[in-house]
Each structure stands twice: as C-alpha cells, then as structure tokens.
Amino acid sequence: MSQGNRGVVYKGPGKVAVESIPFPELSLGKRKCEHGVILKVITTNICGSDQHMVRGRTTAPEGLVLGHEITGEVIECGRDVEFLSVGDIVSVPFNIACGRCRNCKEGQTGICLNVNPARPGAAYGYVDMGGWVGGQTEYVMVPYADFNLLKFPDREQSMEKIGDLTLLSDIFPTGFHGCYTAGVGPGSTVYIAGAGPVGLAAAVSAQLLGAACVIVGDMNPERLEQARKFGCETLDLRQDTPMADMLEPILGEREVDSAVDAVGFEARCHGHNHAHEQPATVLNACMDITRAGGRLVFLAFTSLKTRAPLPAKPGWVTCPCASGWVGLSRTPSIPVNVQ
Amino acid sequence: MSQGNRGVVYKGPGKVAVESIPFPELSLGKRKCEHGVILKVITTNICGSDQHMVRGRTTAPEGLVLGHEITGEVIECGRDVEFLSVGDIVSVPFNIACGRCRNCKEGQTGICLNVNPARPGAAYGYVDMGGWVGGQTEYVMVPYADFNLLKFPDREQSMEKIGDLTLLSDIFPTGFHGCYTAGVGPGSTVYIAGAGPVGLAAAVSAQLLGAACVIVGDMNPERLEQARKFGCETLDLRQDTPMADMLEPILGEREVDSAVDAVGFEARCHGHNHAHEQPATVLNACMDITRAGGRLVFLAFTSLKTRAPLPAKPGWVTCPCASGWVGLSRTPSIPVNVQ
Amino acid sequence: MSQGNRGVVYKGPGKVAVESIPFPELSLGKRKCEHGVILKVITTNICGSDQHMVRGRTTAPEGLVLGHEITGEVIECGRDVEFLSVGDIVSVPFNIACGRCRNCKEGQTGICLNVNPARPGAAYGYVDMGGWVGGQTEYVMVPYADFNLLKFPDREQSMEKIGDLTLLSDIFPTGFHGCYTAGVGPGSTVYIAGAGPVGLAAAVSAQLLGAACVIVGDMNPERLEQARKFGCETLDLRQDTPMADMLEPILGEREVDSAVDAVGFEARCHGHNHAHEQPATVLNACMDITRAGGRLVFLAFTSLKTRAPLPAKPGWVTCPCASGWVGLSRTPSIPVNVQ
Amino acid sequence: MSQGNRGVVYKGPGKVAVESIPFPELSLGKRKCEHGVILKVITTNICGSDQHMVRGRTTAPEGLVLGHEITGEVIECGRDVEFLSVGDIVSVPFNIACGRCRNCKEGQTGICLNVNPARPGAAYGYVDMGGWVGGQTEYVMVPYADFNLLKFPDREQSMEKIGDLTLLSDIFPTGFHGCYTAGVGPGSTVYIAGAGPVGLAAAVSAQLLGAACVIVGDMNPERLEQARKFGCETLDLRQDTPMADMLEPILGEREVDSAVDAVGFEARCHGHNHAHEQPATVLNACMDITRAGGRLVFLAFTSLKTRAPLPAKPGWVTCPCASGWVGLSRTPSIPVNVQ
DSSP, X not given: OOOOOEEEEEOSTTOEEEEEOOOOOXXXXXXXXXXXXXXXXXXXXXXXXXXXXXXXXXXXXXXOBOOOOEEEEEEEEOTTXXXXXXXXXXXXXXXXXXXXXXXXXXXXXXXXXXXXXXXXXXXXXXXXXXXXXXXXXXXXXXXXXXXXXXXXXXXXXXXXXXXXXXGGGTHHHHHHHHHHHTTOOTTOEEEEEOOSHHHHHHHHHHHHTTOSEEEEEESOHHHHXXXXXXXXEEEETXXXXXXXXXXXXXXXXXXXXXXXXXXXXXXXXXXXGTTSBOTTHHHHHHHHHEEXXXXXXXXXXXXXXXXXXXXXXXXXXXXXEETTEEEOOOSSOOOOOOO | OOOOXXXXXXXXXXXXXXXXXXXXXXXXXXXXXXXXXXXXXXXXXXXXXXXXXXXXXXXXXXXXBOOOOEEEEEEEEOTTOOSOOTTOEEEEOSBOOOSSSHHHHTTOGGGOSSSOTTSSOOBBTOTTTXXXXXXXXXXXXXXXXXXXXXXXXXXXXXXXXXXXXXXXXXXXXXXXXXXXXXXXXXXXXXXXXXXXHHHHHHHHHHHHTTOSEEEEEESOHHHHHHHHHTTOEEEETTXXXXXXXXXXXXXXXXXXXXEEEOSOTTOBOSGGGTTSBOTTHHHHHHHHXXXXXXXXXXXXXXXXXXXXOOOSOOEXXXXXXXXXXXXXXXXXXXXXXXX | OOOOOEEEEEOSTTOEEEEEOOOOOSEETTEXXXXXXXXXXXXXXXXXXXXXXHTTOSOOOTTOBOOXXXXXXXXXXXXXXXXXXXXXXXXXXXXXXXXXXXXXXXXXXXXXXXXXXXXXXXXXXXXXXXXXXXXXXXXXXXXXXXXXXXXXXXXXXXXXXXXXXXXXXXXXXXXXXXXXXXXXXXXXXXXXXXXXXXXXXXHHHHHHTTOSEEEEEESOHHHHHHHHHTTOEEEETTSXXXXXXXXXXXXXXSOEEEEEEOSOTTOBOSGGGTTSBOTTHHHHHHHHHEEEEEEEEEOSEEESTTOOOOOSOOEEEEEEEETTEEEOOOSSOOOOOOO | OOOOOEEEEEOSTTOEEEEEOOOOOSEETTEEOTTOEEEEEEEEOOOHHHHHHXXXXXXXXXXXXXXXXXXXXXXXXXXXXXXXXXTOEEEEOSBOOOSSSHHHHTTOGGGOSSSOTTSSOOBBTOTTTTOXXXXXXXXXXXXXXXXXXXXXXXXXXXXXXXXXXXXXXXXXXXXXXXXXXXXXXXXXXXXXXXXXXHHHHHHHHHHHTTOSEEEEEESOHHHHHHHHHTTOXXXXXXXXXXXXXXXXXXXXXXXXXXXEEXXXXXXXOSGGGTTSBOTTHHHHHHHXXXXXXXXXXXXXXXXXXXXXXXXXXXXXXXXXXXXXEEXXXXXXXXXXXXX
C-alpha cells in the first residue's frame, strides 16, 4: 500500500508549507518495524512548542515535518502488533517509547532509551527528539504501537467526540500532569499561569482533582472569559496590582497551595509593561504566591540564563533540567536542547 | 535555677568570640514557654553553614549566638512537658518546630508556621531563622520539647557513644536525607560531591540504603582517603580528566543513578583551576554525570545568580528555592535569605 | 467553672439513658491536663459503631458515656494551649492523639501510643478505646487540643453550616479515607456497598476525587434515591440478579476499579434472603466485582470467624486486623476487641 | 532447529518423572510468537510452590511440565525481538507478562491481562496459571522476551556466578519484595518466619535495605545456623517459650517493626506440638509480635478456611486474596485457585 501523503514542513524561521511528503513505511531506516502501525490522521493540533520552532527560537532543521498531537485510524498493522486492528481509532501520546527499556518499565516513557540515538526521549516532528516524522500530515507511522497507542473502545462514539478526544494526545495530559505533579487534590487552592489550551486543560484538571478554588491568570480577556465559563476565578494580569493583592479577596489568603506555569519562556511581564518579554516573570510570580510547603510546576520551557533574581520566598520546584533550560514537566517530560 | 552561661558569638565577618551570655529561661519573649526544656549542652558541632555566616557571606547580625547542632542533658522541664525528664540525654534537630501546625502535621518541620514571625521555618543560632539562641553554649532552651527532642533510650550507652551520636542533630540526617531524596536504594550507583562531614555522612547513608557503588569526589586527598576506608570509590578532582572518564573504569558506565551535592555555593572548579571559586560547578557536574531518570539533590546553598550555563543533559532537580538561591535539601530544608 | 452536665449513657444491651454526669475537668486522673480544652457541644452524631455497642454486640461496660462525633465551642483552655481561644468553633476527630509519639509523627494518629494504657489508639466514648468520656453530652474535655482540634476559620459562617460541618468529625473523613485508600482517582469506577451516612459520604468523596462513575448498592430504596439525587448510579440489592450482571449495563464492564464496604459485620445477604444476617456477604461481593489490580477497603468491622469461603477472584485487601476481626479502614483505624 | 527435549512432569500426587517432551516452538497455539525466544536452560530451582503441587494439595493436572525458576541462554530469537541476541544469558521472572496491557504498564506484571485466558496472571509450569510449559527442562520458550527477560551484561562473569544468579528468577526477588512491602528500611527490626531459601533471601534483603536487626525463626537447627552465619539473630521455634519473650533479650522490646511470613500454609505449630500442621500459626505469630503501625507480609499461601481465630492485636495485613486463600505477596503476586 503506497500512496500520496502531505504534511506541514518547517521551512526556516517564520515559514511553514504544506508539501508532498513520502507515504510512511513500517520501517526504521533499513530495518522493518513490525511493531508499528500506519495511521490515517483524523485530527491534529498545533502546540505552543511548534510555535517556538516556527518562530526560529530553536535549532529545528529546515525540512522537519511538524506535529506531535495525533489522533488517527489504524490502516495497517505490523506483524508484531497484537492488540490493535485495522479500523481502530487511536490517540497517540506525543512521546515515543519502546515499552521495553528500564525507563519505560518505570513509567518514564518521556526518556525512553531506545527511540533516539542522540539522547533519551523522542517525539514526533520535534527538534532534537530523534528525527521522527510528525503528524501534521495525512498519514503517519507509529512504532511500538501496542505499547504507545490508546485505543478508543467504540469507533462511533469516538468519532462523535473526536474534537474533544484530540486533546488526549498532549494538551489535556500536559495540563493534568502539571496539576497532579503540583500536588493538587481535594480542597487545594491552585493558580494556573496562562489561559491558553494547556492552561485551561490544567484548570479543568484541577477541578477534576477536587480543587476548592482554581484561579487562572492571563492578559487576554477572551481567554479569561473562557476560564470563568467553567467555574474558575481569574486574574487580569494587564493590571499593575500585585498578585497577592488580587488573590486575597478571592481566597481570604495571599497564597495558593499549588501553582502551574502554562506560559513558558516567551512570557511577558504583567502590569503596564506586559508587552515586554521577560522569561522569568511567571516563575517568579508562582514562587511569590505559593505557600511554603506548596508546589510549583513548570509545564513549559523556561530559560535559566535570562532569569531575573528569584524572589525572597521558599518553595519547592519540581523541574527536569534540559540543556541549559529549567522547566518542563510535561507527560512525563521532553528534554530539548533549545539555545 | 539561674547561673552563668557562655557561648560562641558572631562578632562580624571573620570574627567570633566565646562570651558570657544569659542563662536560658523557659520563655518566649514575655510569655512562659512551658513546653520547653533547658539543656546542658554535652556536644555541639560547627556546620559549614556556620562558616558562611562567619565568613561574612550572609546578613547574620553581630551578636548572634551560633550553633544548631546540639546534644545535651535535660536539666529543667516546663510544666507541659510530658515525655521527658531531668537527666535524659537528647539529640536536638537543627530545625525548630511546633508539632501542631499544618506543615508539622505533614512532616514538613523545616517550614513550621509557628516558630518564626518573619517566615516559615526556624533554627537555633542562624541568620534569618527566627532569632533563636544557638547551642554552641553551655546551656540552651529547646521549645516544644516533647515534639522536637530525640531521647536516647539508655543514658550510659549514649554517653559511651556520644561522639557518634552528636552527628544525629544535623550532619548524619542531612547526608541521609540527601541520599534518600535522590532515590538511592538497593543496587544504586551514587556520586557524592564533597567529602566533608556531610558528604561522608551521605556516603555512608548510601551504603546503608543498599547502594551498589558509592563514589565520592573531592580535591582533598586526606578526605578521599577517609572515604576509601569505609568502602567508597573516590575521584580526585584536582585532575583535569572529565568526570565521566573517571567513572567509566569504576562502573563500566559513564553515569550514575543519583548524585548528591555536599559542597554548596563556595564550590571551586575541578581540575587545574580548582583554586578558583565557581558556584555552579558542582551543580553542572552532577547534571552531567547523572543518567536520564536519575535524581540530583543539592544539600547546600547554590547561587542561581552566578550560575554558569547548565550542561546539555536532562535530569531532575529536587530543590527548595529560597530567597534568590536554589538548593538545600536538608532535613527537611532551611530557607535562608542569603544575599 | 463547674456546672451541670448531661450525657447519653450505655445501660446494657438495648438500653441507653440521658443522665446527669460530671462536668469535665482539665485533668487526666489526678494529673492536670493543661494541654486540653473544655468544649460546649454544639452537634454530635450517632455512629453505626455506637449501635454495635448499644445492641450488646461488644464488651462495652455499662455506664460508658457514648459519642465520638463532636463539634463544639471552646469554653475553657488549659494553660499550655497556644493556638486556640475561648469562643472558637472546632471539629473533634474521633481518634484521640498526643501529637508527640512515633505513630502520631508518622500521621498514624489512630494508633497513638500515649492515650490508652491498654493498647495503641483511643477514642471518645468507645469500648476498649481508653475509657475517655464521650461527647453525646453537653460538655466534653479534649486533650492535646492544639494538635487534635480543627478550628473553623469564621465563627459566623461555621454556625450557618453547622449541620454540614458536623460530618467532619467522623462520617465524611471515614468515607473519604475509604475511597482514598481504595485508590479512587480521576476516571475510576467505584462501588460503594451501603448507602447509610458513611456510604453516602464515600460516594460523594469518590466524586470529589474525580471518579468517572460511582455505583451505590443498598436494600433500602429511600437511601438509594438519596444517592441518585447527587449523581450516583444505584444497585437495589433486594434483587437476586448477580452484581456483575447489574454492573454491566451501567459500565459496559462487569467489574469496578475500587470497592468500599460501608456496611460492616451486621451485613445481610442480598437477593431474596436479604433479611438474613451474613457477615461475609459484602466482603465477598466486593472481591467478586473488583478487577484484578483494583483495591477494596473495608470501613467497618467484619468478622473473620464467620466468614464464608472467599470467591475465586484475586484482589488486594487493605485491612487492619483487630482482635479476631478483619476490617476497618477508618481515619486511620480503630482497633477494637469486639467478641 | 528441532531436537530432543526432556522435562520434569507431574504424574499425580507424590509422583514426578523426567520424560521426553516436545522441543519448544515460537508459537502460541497456532499463532507464531515472533516476540519470543527459545532458551537452553542453564539452571532451575524447585520452589516450595512446586511441592504443594507435587504433594497433591492443588488441582494441578497430570502431565504438567513443572518449573518457574529459569536461567538460560538464548538459542533462537523470534523476528520481532529487538534487544536480545543468540548467546545472551538471561534470567526469567516467574510471572509471564505482555508489557502492553494496563496492568503491565502499572508494573503489575503478576496480573497481566494477556497471557492467561482464564484469569489475570500467568507463570511457567504452574497450576491454573495459563498452562505454560515449565522450565525444569532442557529447553523452554519465553514470550514477550524483550519485556520479560533480564539480560546479564557479561556472559563470562555471569557463568562464574550462575549459582547465585539463579536466585534472581524467584527466590531472591520474592524475599526482597516481602521485606520491601513490609516497609523494611534503615533501622528496622524485622522478623522473618521460616529459614528456607525464600526466608533466607528475605533476611539478607532486610539487611540490604538497612535493617538494624533481622531475626529469623524456624524449627530446623541447620537452617538457623545458616541464618546466623550472615549476621541474623535466630529463634528456635521448637521451644515453647512465647515469641515475645524470645524477642525481648535480643531487642530490648517485645515487638518488631515488620514481619514476613516465608512459611505458608503447610505451617506447623511452634513449641512441643510442632509436628502438627496448623495453617494459621505463622499469621497469628506475626500479628502477635508486630508493633501497631508496623507491617506484615505473607509471601506464601495461607488458608483462610482453616485459620484459627486471630489474636487480640492490631496490625496491617497487605495481602492479595486469591480464590479462597489469603496471602501471597510475591513479585508482585500469583493468584492461584488452590482448593
């Protein structure tokens, strides 16, 4: 079975193009890849991390086929695939994992030892993550399919909700994992920095985990309105008011139990300077408003190099350190060498 | 009972003096402190953190009575003390905790909410930790004694081993906690940076936790010799050899599972430049040689401000962030506002 | 301050009486108890465990003042109480704990070593639990008040919701702890056996913990109706239908992830024999319908002696074993020598 | 490659025979099993569980080829095996697992959902565990080889120590897992019931985990002598002395922190009646001498049906319940339908 395929290709800073690309094969270089499947892509999403690449802020090579958020239909199975069949609708986790190495056995699929010759960990369509072809395409190959894929139990039901289910490949688990790692549970008060897709997924995850109060901060009033629609409190960060002063009328306290940064390194100052980029601003804000003994999680890349001095407040930071950057507590993590 | 007392007093950068100081009372300011005891100090130790203060690298006020590593004999009990008696020999944890607040109930005694009006967490004789009188003295008061003190079950036995037991107030648990937090367990390979008292305590703790191989690095040959005496492998960091190259003949691998920094912010480069202070050098080395999925713990203060770029290696850092500094995973932690 | 007091007194199998009893004092036998407070009881509840005693199924001595679910107002503080004041409204956990022993420091307040000379663990008004005077009274003494009491932050707000807040002393945390211990989390399917107060508290706790589907079984249609009102599915156990057959139309599966027994040892068979008491029936049912790898928790006493053979199904049981009985995963546990 | 093969075959109660059996094939019924390997068996062991079968105390069918403790050399790899090669020396865990199902992904390989049509969980050569051919043979097939097998890094070194390494397939991890699950750690006091191979493996594991004192009980003086050789204390259970009385001179206390039952359901009374079988005796003894808050683990099968009344002592039991039996905390567990 060989046919046409098209995909989103990175063409250099600021440029992408939809181009013809090869139809995927069940192979890894010259080796057959009998544990893989070929998917017809049903839905895909554009990640904030894609934007870092497209904006030229990484070392992504021209020609990289983008896309690590994939939902699709199995159209071909390798011989070693036992628990999937042609016609299954599946969600693809953005991390690629073998399911057989020490890290995978410990649940650390984000740093699988067998899918990237350069370093532990791989992803589809991503700079320095093993060179795998991405899924902003018509067709894509997924290796170790029995281990990697999440099969939806009912085809018809899943197609009815496919717009929601597409969030399962990255956006929702990233937000959920942030809250989980930040210790959110019944009765928690939580601050979510950023009301983009991952921030809103974190906010709804905090509710699912039983949080008593979820507070979302952003500078975009439409995003904040969206957060309020499902029961969050919001902080409009275009104001100059110190964050603790904004928290107090909501919580009766000036601190939260947990904070999740869903903004990342292209962060801007809050208040009247908010047009100015300042990578450390969210990290500092989260430390400032999280109680001693609470937990902070950074879901996105944050540069240590450009970090402003940390504030005078103790707190625990859970962060993988990757290549000159601190941050990134995705599901489980993408270590990326961003310059 | 009132009598003389003498203690070690900080007199400004580079200067300490043994001076007459008041005999301790069972009071907190004007309030009686009936949950406290007065100890006759049997042993005490000088901590590396004391040295930071004495060297003038902190904001410690002149007149501070130093000493947070205390072993003593109970000579007076407040009325609320139920489970201690005059004559008991006790070890005093360096953190002061009430045993009644939310953080203490969760085992986070290092950030007790009731013992320091300025911020969570307190310690004896320590800058910014609540102003408590230290224990490099003849007599010292310990509040919340039932909760804080570790009573040795047999007076005579404990006096025979008092030189060992004095390590229980800070040195040993700090080293142990570092290894525990770094995930050391049966079969682990571990790197301990620094062969001072805490580093050696960490090394022996790694053995107690079942580590397969414990490797200690330092620039001081006598300290390394001490580590070898109880079965550690050692790295002499005066050499220019890259650390991974030194690990390989020992382990057959270029990485360890866990690394513990027992050096801190007065770190020096390794190799021929080792006389030069470079705060980030140990952090960077630990990240460089710890496997993906392994864990690093920093037992001592490390400055973020002066940190060199991090190396191109993923890894998890568990660190409380305190006042512009990253670091310090003591038992549980001392958040200190060091400039 | 000495005045009248009245309380519910156990007078032998099937008999209780409200009688005059002594006004509580801040003492433990002949010793002053300066860490205690005296409460004016605002609300109290009758526990299923009280019923075991009143029905004569335990060795409770005549004269025992009952009641371990207490919410009250502080009317007198011992001199060593630091963090409570007269006028505070507080919830009293049913377990009495010193906050100073090894078990309390590890969060095992249900088996405190210092509050019951006969064995670890104590409770108010309870057979074999240390002989403490219960709180189905006008006034009651609470020792180690700083450690034991949960102070409501706002007096007025708490009085408005006092009917809800009374559940915090036992009913709600028992149900919550059952679900928590049974591993209930986001996406779980959960079976709650018994729709009494603790069963319904467990059901709402499962929802709070993020369960996808909470199924409650009972033989009382009014209780089941109550469960449906807040979104639970229900099984009417007066039917003879096998439970797995009842689960399948609800879940699409014949098993749940977690099961919580909120019935206990006075359990009756389900189906047409349901009038007959059969202690093991709930244990067996829970094992029958919980998936391999799922978890069961028994919140109440279950007799091993009278247990029927277990079914042919693997599963994990988390249970404290107390005195010839298996069961009881309260908050944390009441080990009781019931005959 | 097809050739002769011989194995130990169960021939009915009390009878086994070494017989010719088919040479293993890379197939599962009619399906090819390309993820499997064929091993030439180097070492194997006889388990206490084999003895239950051979003594006729289970429903094992005649003709069952026994043996679940296998160490071997890879002589043939299925085409989908990626990380093993012909000539590798490997240890085979006794549980068979697919590495792809929900339970395997959670580390619950003992209840894999894909290797036994009758129930979760499978093992080689074992009653009711999926009908897999055992490894007390010359050659045996191992499915899902990349996931299941532990490859020794150096062929020559492993052959030198093969008598030790054979313990890795069941004996050592079973003992280790028992101690780990019982919460053994630095400073623990531990009682190990039974000084057979698993009991001694548990004892040495307790030492590896940092236990302060490991006490082993048995009625066989040679076994106890073996335990003393590597630093254990011992209890000779042929004596009538109550166990707490025997513990006190060793520990200064009448209780231990953790207890591990390495005896199982063919247990005998201790003291002068020790020739008499009494299945509950070890369970009762462990509960009797473990402190409140401590933990007990039962490594072997224990019958509930024949259990004597439990003693009047609280304690936590962690046990999978399998088919009318309580017990068995192996690595992770073998649920077996023993009658």
